[in-house]
Amino acid sequence: MAGTAERRELSPRSQQQMQERTPPPRAAPPPSPPRSPPRSPQLRVVLTPLPAPQRRLRQKRLLGACGGGAAEGAAQKRPRSEPSCGPEPADGGGDDDDEDERTEEEADGDARLSAYERKRLKNIAENARFFAALELHESAARLHGMAAKGRPHVARRVKPRRAEGGAVQRRSMRLQRMQPPELPQAEAPAQEEEDYPQVPAGPLPMAAGAQEESGGAESALLGTWLRLSEMENSNAEKRMWDMERYHAALSRMQLHHDGVRKVLSSRVCSVAIHPAESTVLVAAGDKDGHVGLWDVSCGTEGGVHVFTPHNLSVNCMHFSPSHPAQLLSLSHDSLRCGDVSTAVFDEICRSEGNLSSFDFLEDSACTVLVGFWDGTVAVVDRRSPRASPELSADIGFQRTRTVDVHPLSRQYFVAAGSVDVRVFDVRWLRRRGSEAVSALRGHSRSVASAYFSPTSGHRVVTVCADDRLRVYDTSSLSASAALVSSIRHNNNTGRWLTRFRAVWDPKQEQCFVVGSMARPRQIEVFRDSGVLLHALSSAECLGSVCSISALHPTRNVLVGGNSSGRLHVFME
Template identity: 75%
Template structure:
């Protein structure tokens, strides 16, 4: 007892007291068994069902959030939904986030808390967008687009300070001629729109030295009055002819830029005393070059036409006259009167012409629309004597038979035919002979110069063809075909194969081969000679012509330059 008392005095329980306390104390409840580990679930997905605004007098069913809320609530989801639908929760507080129903003041059906919050969000969003003023900005943008792009004045470029670095520009970019070409005043853009007037034009170059021009015209007139010692065309055997071709060389002083743009036609004066060459370009210029003169006074340029000079011939009986044809007119440049007379003018485009007799008073003219016209220079006015439809889509070249002048050869898109000018009518014309075999457009067709027994054609199907026209039957026989690259493109004048007046069986044509060259073929298809000079000839000479009596060949390229091969 004394021991127990001493233990209680120290504030400690005796062992007996501790046993009594344990007996009176109920045992602690058993620990609950560990909960089974839940299987991994997919992330909850929120599905929202939106409700349109309720119409007056109609109560819409209550919408709620489904899916993620129920999955997050687990098994207690049904119990919580039941609690929300109990009367206690319906009559609960007026918290805006609760799901209770609230009746409208005008007797409309009550709105749920979700609908009230939705209407509140709509109102706040409307106020926010109104503060941004998007409707006003959209209206202003629509007005700007309706007015179109505004014309803003360009700011003037500041001038460079004096003494600064000067940028060098080539003569081509400055639209300047090379030094060896007589400086012609370049017309301004407004002046280029001016057209050459109809009617006679004075034979003046304009802007060039009058003294040198008078000298050139005087040389032309003097050469035209001279008669050749041997007027007959010389024909030799093939071996001597090839030797003569090999002796013709290109020298540095026999190259000259005569016209400003692409050469479309070339003519050689028939005199044997000098070499006088005429060239027509794409811009309506006609250039005359006396090859024997110096660079400063040897060439002069005239402007008798508005458009491309497609064809030129010196008159066979009057070499003082140079006839040139452009798209709109046929003119005769008479050096004895120093004037370009107008022979024929039309609104249709002209393509080529040839003389119907040696006096050069009448001519047959081809038009791009497929018709031909007969022109008589002795008739006053500029109208044709006859305009005939020969059934072509276009007429590129016309050529008169050298012996029987009533026949002429016309080359069209894919047609080459021989007609009799005596039987031409306005329509319904029948061909005397037809040259078949062309599959693409024909660039040219010409009779052989002395007898007319051969015709050479150039076609876009990369072939040169030679026909037998000795009998002028209904269908002319094809003698030979030569594979030849005629694909000149848009920047080069199309090739024209023309006969050598001195040699009945040979013709000359341009070439696309490298090194650049001019080719001479026999009517059998044999290549006789190729004129080339790697140092001096570096361009394609599309238009070529032989001198009628001398061993001289002239070739023109797309830059207005002439190359003269001579002995």
């Protein structure tokens, strides 16, 4: 056949194999000048390349074409230079449904596409019709307009500028101690110094002042104190009770309405009981420097007198063991001795804001061991005319909260610090300082108190802020005292309650008493083995926490003080 080439079409499978062997077609080269036909007839085969199976049509254009149709997008996607095996779509606009149908028919009839591609194009066309019927774009535009129209205008708060050193710290005028600019500053009252007078240094008279009792009642109370102190003490010797008898006595102790009295105006920090047996005379000190005396036999009618020998809280007080007419009280600023026979509060030692506790080094109470908050201890001789320590030594504590002298070997004392409890020898303080005789280890937080057992000194009980009561064996005073028992006890009193102090009972040195946070409110009695022996409570008369306790040396009398200045006396 001259001037004409025979055209041979391959099967679809042969075309696909040929497509896999040959690279994808590139752009058509520019047209070359026509050549003259060959002289002899030749067979020429024209292969039409098919699109790769991995090639996908752009779905975004199909979904977004709401006015056109899937056929238009498919037509735009197909290169114009490709020859088409099927009929070309007609140009010009038309209905969307007609174009979709034509697209489906075209996809079904296109021999170049596989069954999978034809099914895919059909699904794309159906999805396009479905989303066009939903009118999502129109609905989104209407909602956006409604939201923009109803949105209120909110003025943004201007943020303060950050300081170069860090975040901006805002403080109110109250924290800055400033008055508002529109209000004038209040003038300090002229009588403020008269309302809160400062206690001067030196001896102070036991004056009546502005007290609860009248002059006659005050004289009667001081006369009772003097009379009790001058009585014979032959039958007031310490005697130990057996455990069965002691437990029975605790069960008989009761608290009645006449055994509750508000003696002080603020929180009780220390309590002491006069050793006389005929009458119960109680002394208490509060955080404002007041010392109150209460004759319990008078009940709720009279029998109370309050003195002001200190400026700060009264942390410790004891009746003199050799002269019960003397009451020694220690505050942060001074140690004083109130002698009812001379009606004078004499000053023994003064240190502004640094005193913490004291104890007697002798039965005659002439020499006193004083603890300081800065971690030192001092020995003060009351017979010396000067009010200064005879000996002062640093024992290596950050704080010295309590000091207690051994009942038999008076040269030894136990000191409780921040986290340390140790036994020292007074004779070594001048030379060795902080070298201890024995250490009571195991405390992880601050220790509130540590006291020897009253008769033999073979035990030491401590109260720690880690909610533990610990009892140690100090019979041999070895380098490290053995732990006898560790008792779980809630000692979290907080800032409004005085910290608990566990004190031994002089009548039974195997037992000690301590306040409790449990409900109903109670005062607990423990054995040194850790067993709770008894709990003193009263549903009608005791409704508060008694942090500080004291026991009578010979009678079944226990006194507890709370944070409102009220005393509770349990008696048999």
